[in-house]
Every structure is written in structure tokens, then in C-alpha cells.
Amino acid sequence: MSFAAVGSSLRLSASETQALKSLPMATQITAKRALQGSPTDLERLVDYISVFNSSRYCCLVPIFHATLDSIQVPNYINPKTIPAIMRAKSSVMGLVKICTVTPSTLNVKDDPVTKYIVRKWDELYPWMRFFARNCLPPPYDVSVTPPRPDLCNVMLQNWRHFLRSSISVQHFIAQLWILIGNLQGDVLQGDPGNSTDGLISMLRASFAVTNHVCVSESEDSNKTTLPLSTYVQAAGGVKPVVFTLLRYIRRITRDAAAIEEPRSWTAGDWSIKQLHLYTAGLHYSFEFLKIISRQDVSCRAQLIRQGSIRTVVDAIAQMLPKILVQANKELDFDPQLGLAGRQNVLWSGYSYVASAIRDADDGVTCVCQAINAGILQTLEKGVVCPPHVNRRDHPSCGRLGDIELLFLLATFFMYDRVVKSIGRHWSRIQSVPTEKREIRDKGLGVALELVLISTIDAMDHRSVEPINFHEYRCSGPGCPMCASKFVNKKRRCAGCLVSIYCSQKCQRTAWHNGHKKWCQVLRCTVGPWGSRDIRKSLQVIAGFETSEISGMAKDVELRVREGQRQFPAFKDKLVLMLDMTVYPPEVHVLPVHKLEQFPGDDPRWPEIANEIRQRSDSPPKGYMFSVVKVHLGKLKFTLFSPSTALRMAFVGQYFSDNEASVDIDDSKVLGD
Numbered sequence: 126m127s128f129a130a131v132g133s134s135l136r137l138s139a140s141e142t143q144a145l146k147s148l149p150m151a152t153q154i155t156a157k158r159a160l161q162g163s164p165t166d167l168e169r170l171v172d173y174i175s176v177f178n179s180s181r182y183c184c185l186v187p188i189f190h191a192t193l194d195s196i197q198v199p200n201y202i203n204p205k206t207i208p209a210i211m212r213a214k215s216s217v218m219g220l221v222k223i224c225t226v227t228p229s230t231l232n233v234k235d236d237p238v239t240k241y242i243v244r245k246w247d248e249l250y251p252w253m254r255f256f257a258r259n260c261l262p263p264p265y266d267v268s269v270t271p272p273r274p275d276l277c278n279v280m281l282q283n284w285r286h287f288l289r290s291s292i293s294v295q296h297f298i299a300q301l302w303i304l305i306g307n308l309q310g311d312v313l314q315g316d317p318g319n320s321t322d323g324l325i326s327m328l329r330a331s332f333a334v335t336n337h338v339c340v341s342e343s344e345d346s347n348k349t350t351l352p353l354s355t356y357v358q359a360a361g362g363v364k365p366v367v368f369t370l371l372r373y374i375r376r377i378t379r380d381a382a383a384i385e386e387p388r389s390w391t392a393g394d395w396s397i398k399q400l401h402l403y404t405a406g407l408h409y410s411f412e413f414l415k416i417i418s419r420q421d422v423s424c425r426a427q428l429i430r431q432g433s434i435r436t437v438v439d440a441i442a443q444m445l446p447k448i449l450v451q452a453n454k455e456l457d458f459d460p461q462l463g464l465a466g467r468q469n470v471l472w473s474g475y476s477y478v479a480s481a482i483r484d485a486d487d488g489v490t491c492v493c494q495a496i497n498a499g500i501l502q503t504l505e506k507g508v509v510c511p512p513h514v515n516r517r518d519h520p521s522c523g524r525l526g527d528i529e530l531l532f533l534l535a536t537f538f539m540y541d542r543v544v545k546s547i548g549r550h551w552s553r554i555q556s557v558p559t560e561k562r563e564i565r566d567k568g569l570g571v572a573l574e575l576v577l578i579s580t581i582d583a584m585d586h587r588s589v590e591p592i593n594f595h596e597y598r599c600s601g602p603g604c605p606m607c608a609s610k611f612v613n614k615k616r617r618c619a620g621c622l623v624s625i626y627c628s629q630k631c632q633r634t635a636w637h638n639g640h641k642k643w644c645q646v647l648r649c650t651v652g653p654w655g656s657r658d659i660r661k662s663l664q665v666i667a668g669f670e671t672s673e674i675s676g677m678a679k680d681v682e683l684r685v686r687e688g689q690r691q692f693p694a695f696k697d698k699l700v701l702m703l704d705m706t707v708y709p710p711e712v713h714v715l716p717v718h719k720l721e722q723f724p725g726d727d728p729r730w731p732e733i734a735n736e737i738r739q740r741s742d743s744p745p746k747g748y749m750f751s752v753v754k755v756h757l758g759k760l761k762f763t764l765f766s767p768s769t770a771l772r773m774a775f776v777g778q779y780f781s782d783n784e785a786s787v788d789i790d791d792s793k794v795l796g797d
Contacts, residue, residue: 137187144184159188164208167192167215174222183223186241189216190248198251213252220249224291239293288338289350295339299359302332306369326380327399329373330406337409340416353420367427370413371436377406378440381447404448404470407440411473415480425484434478434491438498441474445506471507472526479530482537488758489658492537496546501580504531504573528572532708535576538583539669539705539755541662547580575709586668595775596661600624601631602638621647622655623663643774646733649723650770652755652762659755659764667768670703670753673710681712685747688714698731701751706761714748720763723752737769 137160145156152173158166167188174182193216199206224237242249288294308325340353360366381403387396414433418425448467458464478500482491504527537543599606600618606627608615616632618624621644626632636644651659659666674681681701688699695716700723704711717723717730734749745751751766 137191141184141187145188147184148181156185156188160191162212164211164215167212167219171215171219171222174219183237185219186223189219190241190245192216193248193252198255214256217249217252217256237291288335289341292351292355295351295356296359298335298339299356302336303360303365303369305329305332306372326376327402330377330380330402333373333377333406333409333413337413337416340413340420353417353424357417357421357424363421363423363427366417367424367431367433370410370417371428371431371433374407374410374414374436374440377403377410378443381407382443384447400447404444404467407444408470408473411437411470411477414477415473418477418481419484425481429481429485429491429494432494434481434494435498437474437477438495438500438503441471442499442503442506445471445503449507475526475530479526479533482533482758485758486760488756489537489540489542491758492534492540492543493546495534496543496550499550500530500534501547501550501576504569507569527569531569531572531576535579535708536706536756538579539662539666540658541587541665542658544583544587544665548584551580551584579708582669582672583665586665586672589664589668595623595663595771596625598625599627599631600640600775601626601628601635604631606631618644620644622651623647623660640774642733643770645729646765647770647774649765650767652764654760654762656757656762658757659762663767663771666705666753666755666764667766667771669705669710670751670766671768673703673705674701674712674751677712682747684712684714689747692716697749699748701745701748702754702763703751704754706754706756717749720752723763723765737773740773741769 145153148156152170155166155169155173159170170185170188174185192212196209196213198213199209202210220241224241288298305325305328340356342350357363357366360369381400384396384399384403387394387400391397414428414437418428418433448470449464478491478495482488482495485491507527538547597608599608599611604627608625608627611627613628616626616629618626618632618640621640624635624640624644624647626635648655650663685699685701689696692699692715695718698717699714700717700720702713702715702720704713723730730749737750738744750769753764753767755762755764
């Protein structure tokens with residue numbers, strides 16, 4: 126079949142015409158009709174392209190380029206221009222589909238996107254601009270008649286895969302994202318500055334969606350997705366990505382906070398549209414944060430170091446008064462601009478903070494960063510925001526975001542650093558009396574009250590005198606020396622990592638007077654890694670352990686009876702475990718051999734249990750001793766009872782009651 130006549134009119138080269146002859150005869154006929162201007166046949170050519178024959182049908186690319194080049198971009202949509210628009214639409218679809226199904230190469234020059242789109246950008250750009258202005262689906266422009274070709278719905282999935290799978294596209298997007306993020310102001314260089322539409326601000330907010338698509342996983346498991354490292358490398362590395370992303374969040378928040386109060390709370394109000402754009406930008410920025418934090422350890426660590434939690438909490442605090450606003454039923458229940466959609470922005474931010482704490486190696490630092498940024502005050506503002514009269518009709522899928530974060534924070538209230546952070550901000554947290562709060566969400570209100578009670582308990586446990594005496598006083602028998610008066614450098618026991626001594630003599634004396642037995646027990650009290658946060662917090666953990674177990678006395682008895690029935694062969698080797706990795710804490714009873722740090726065949730534990738029964742005023746009933754399960758983020762530890770270890774190894778073994786109270790003032794000074 127000859128393509129010469131038609132090919133010459135559409136500027137096909139001889140080699141391109143020859144390549145078309147390799148197609149099946151039916152496809153050749155369709156191609157010839159498409160070159161002659163048939164919109165239907167051009168659309169059929171697009172349908173022929175699939176992942177199984179992508180390389181074979183690459184010869185159709187010149188037809189799509191020739192078609193676009195031969196059609197003048199119209200100024201308006203009317204019945205006369207619709208056939209030409211449909212041909213251009215099919216051509217763009219064909220190019221996108223070929224680039225999508227053709228495997229990418231590591232060489233950017235040979236990448237299909239580079240060959241078929243980037244190098245023909247002058248030809249494609251006028252049509253892309255036309256489609257963006259005239260063919261977007263409602264509600265952007267509903268006044269255009271006749272009905273417009275719905276290009277976006279047809280191309281959405283292909284474009285998404287396009288962004289995820291093309292190296293050259295991700296390189297372009299990442300570098301453009303960095304370029305826009307580094308702009309100092311809101312006006313492009315060379316712009317006369319007469320525009321007041323906030324183009325750069327809106328572009329920043331819109332770019333968040335594109336970035337999220339680039340790094341998110343494909344909905345179709347059969348489609349390949351480039352690794353996150355490709356995007357990070359294209360952007361210049363981990364630090365540029367982290368710095369730029371946090372800069373985007375701060376600037377989008379600033380732009381959203383500067384929006385004027387809407388004149389009319391309707392979907393057509395310009396301020397409402399701007400608020401929707403910026404809140405969507407923040408939502409996808411938070412999602413982008415979660416993805417890179419979850420997939421890349423270096424990004425996660427760098428984000429925490431650069432204060433990502435503080436940035437997110439500040440953004441939520443500034444946006445909350447604008448988002449949780451009771452407007453009217455029409456707007457509050459709008460599928461895009463409604464209250465439920467606006468709330469998702471807050472919960473995506475809460476979700477990032479929770480995931481950053483949960484996945485961190487040092488969750489204590491993350492919690493301190495969140496508390497210092499005012500997360501408790503921010504959640505308190507959410508409680509007092511007025512609800513819509515029919516709020517029960519709102520989707521409840523996001524409600525767990527704030528409550529989940531609150532309960533996660535409460536599992537870290539046993540750590541000394543966290544309690545100090547709470548103390549610094551306590552006056553602001555309690556600025557509004559509990560009885561005067563207007564409760565918007567009863568579930569959140571109850572959760573907040575429970576957590577605030579736990580903060581009071583934590584500060585009470587930390588204020589018990591002497592504060593962390595084992596950290597500030599020589600553990601030698603009868604030695605009253607405080608750490609501040611040590612002549613030589615403080616000597617810490619390398620076995621337990623808890624006891625300190627003023628001299629080698631005191632250390633040897635303590636070893637022969639009972640520390641030999643309790644050394645490994647104390648090591649089990651601080652965990653296998655001997656975490657500094659756990660060592661510094663033993664007093665607070667012990668306080669929580671005592672109060673929680675005594676407060677759940679009936680539940681403990683029930684659990685012991687259940688454990689005896691479940692493990693009849695180990696009735697005399699049961700252990701009570703207080704799980705403080707969840708909130709409210711839970712108790713469980715299980716045999717000692719099921720604890721990794723407490724091997725059941727070790728004769729030490731029955732001996733320790735007997736000594737506890739002999740020396741304790743209220744020995745445990747039905748179990749050997751208690752353990753406490755704590756976490757520092759993703760790491761979890763099961764600790765021997767801190768209250769028992771401190772009481773038995775220090776006060777009872779080394780100090781008399783009078784000696785334990787000596788130099789309390791010095792200990793207080795050191796503890797602060």
C-alpha cells in the first residue's frame with residue numbers, strides 16, 4: 126500500500142513511510158485513513174497500541190506528530206473546530222500511550238519521553254496549553270458550549286503512570302520543583318510585576334500533587350514504578366529534597382494564612398477556591414513527607430534533624446482556625462470544598478507526626494520536638510472549634526488521626542526529657558480551664574482529658590525526692606558523696622550502667638555487698654542497649670508502674686487466674702507484664718521463659734522472686750515479679766520492674782532510711 130501522496134502532504138520522511146509498511150494490512154489501511162484526516166481511524170490507531178506490541182507500533186509516532194503539526198490550534202471550541210480538536214486529542218493520547226507502555230532506559234537521550242515529547246515540545250506545547258485552558262472537567266468552567274472533549278478523565282491514569290515510570294520526566298519535575306522552591310519572592314524574574322493573581326504561590330501548591338504522584342506507588346501492580354532514589358538523585362540528593370519540601374510547606378502555609386476572609390461562604394467565592402488550592406497543596410505535601418520518610422532512612426533522619434515535626438505542627442496550628450470553620454450546609458457538605466475534605470488536611474499532618482515518632486530510632490526526640498512546637502495546644506484548639514449542626518453525617522474515617530497521635534504521645538510520658546518539655550509548656554496547655562472548654566468532638570475531648578491527667582501524673586512521679594538518686598549519688602555502701610563533689614571522674618558500673626561510684630574502693634565494696642547479685646537485674650531494668658533515656662527515667666517509669674498496677678488490681682487478679690489456667694505447668698513461673706507501649710496501658714500474665722531477656726532456665730529469677738517476697742511489705746500474689754514493656758519508637762524493650770529494682774538494689778541494700786534523705790537539696794539541683 127502506498128503512503129507517498131499522503132505522507133508528502135503531512136511531511137512524513139521516506140524512512141517513516143517505509144516503517145509503516147511493516148504493520149499488518151488492516152492497520153496500514155487505518156493509518157492511511159488517519160493520515161487523510163479521519164478522527165475515527167486516528168482513535169483506532171491509539172487503541173492498537175498496547176504493552177505487548179509497543180516497540181512495533183512506535184512507527185505510528187510520526188503520524189501523531191504530523192497530525193498535530195498540520196492542525197492549527199483554534200481559539201474557541203465550536204462545532205466546526207471539534208473534529209480537529211478530536212484529532213489532536215487522539216494524537217496526544219497516542220504519544221502518551223506509547224511513552225507509557227515503552228520501557229524506559231537509563232540513558233535519558235534514548236528515553237521515549239525525550240524522543241517523542243521533549244524534542245517535539247514546540248509542537249506539543251500549544252495543544253497542551255489549549256487542553257489545559259478549555260478541556261478540564263467541571264467545576265473549573267461549566268459555561269462552555271458545546272460540550273467539550275473530556276481529555277483529563279481519559280488521560281489521568283496514563284499521566285500518573287507516565288510520572289511514575291519515566292526517568293526523564295522525573296528529572297524534569299524534580300529540577301523544576303527545586304527551581305520554584307528556591308525562588309525568593311512570588312514574582313518571576315523579568316515579570317513586570319503587574320499581576321496580582323499569585324501565580325508562583327498557586328504553582329507551589331499545585332506542584333505538591335505532581336510530586337506525590339511521582340513518588341507514590343502505582344494502583345496497578347502490573348505497572349512498574351521507579352524507586353524513590355531516582356527522584357532524590359534528580360533533585361540533587363537528600364538535603365535539597367528535605368530543605369525544599371519544608372520550605373514549600375512553610376510558604377504554602379504562609380500563603381494560606383494570608384487569604385482574606387471570604388465575602389460569601391459559597392463554592393464560587395475566590396477566597397474559598399484559594400483556600401481549597403492551598404489546603405490541597407498542604408495535604409499532598411504531608412503525604413509526600415510520609416512517603417519519603419517511610420521509604421528512605423536517610424530522608425527520615427534528615428527530616429527530623431531539620432525540624433519537620435515542628436514545621437508540620439506550626440502549619441496545622443495556623444491552618445486549623447481557617448479550616449475548621451462552620452459555614453453553611455451547602456459548603457460544609459460539598460464533596461471537594463466541604464468540612465470533611467478540609468479536615469483531611471489536618472489528619473494527614475497528624476498522621477505524619479505519628480508515623481515519624483513510631484518509625485524513629487529516637488522517638489523521645491521526636492516527641493519532645495512535637496511538644497515544644499505546641500502539639501498539645503493545637504489539639505486543644507481542635508476540641509473547642511465549633512462543629513456543624515449535622516456533624517454526625519460527616520465521614521468518620523479521619524477521626525482517629527488526632528486521637529491516635531494523642532495516645533501515642535502518652536506512651537512517651539514516662540521519659541524524663543518528655544516530662545521536662547511538658548513542664549516548660551504546662552502553663553500554656555492549661556490556659557483554658559477544663560470545665561470552660563466548648564467540646565466540639567466528644568471523643569477527642571475525652572482523649573485529651575485522659576492524656577492531660579497522664580501529664581500531671583508524669584510530673585508528679587518526676588518530682589518525688591530525691592530525684593534519680595542513683596544518678597547523682599555514689600552507690601557505695603554508706604557513702605554519702607554526691608556526684609557534684611566527686612574528686613575523681615564519675616565511675617559507672619559497666620555491667621548495669623545504673624550505679625555510679627566516687628572511687629574504685631566504693632565500687633569494690635558495693636560489689637561484695639550485694640551488687641554482684643543485682644547488677645544483671647539492673648541491666649535488665651534499662652534494656653539490652655542501656656538507653657540513656659531509660660536510665661534517666663527509671664524513677665518516672667517506676668512511678669507509673671506502681672500506680673497503674675495498683676489502679677488495675679482487679680484486672681491483675683483476673684489476668685493471673687487466666688494465666689494459671691492457660692499455663693498450668695508454669696504456675697510458679699508467671700510474670701506480670703505492664704504494656705506501656707499502648708495507651709491506656711494494659712496488663713498481661715505469661716511464663717517467664719516467653720520473655721527474651723529473661724531465660725526460663727536461669728536460676729537467678731526464682732532466687733530474685735524469693736528475695737522480693739521476703740523483703741517486700743506487699744509481695745506479688747500469683748506471679749514472680751512484674752516487668753514493664755516500653756518503646757523508643759520502632760524499638761521495644763521489656764524491662765525488669767524499675768520500682769522493685771530501685772527499691773531492692775539501692776534503698777534496701779545500700780542505704781539506710783536516714784542516708785537516703787541526705788543531701789536532698791544537692792540532688793534537686795542536679796536533677797533540674
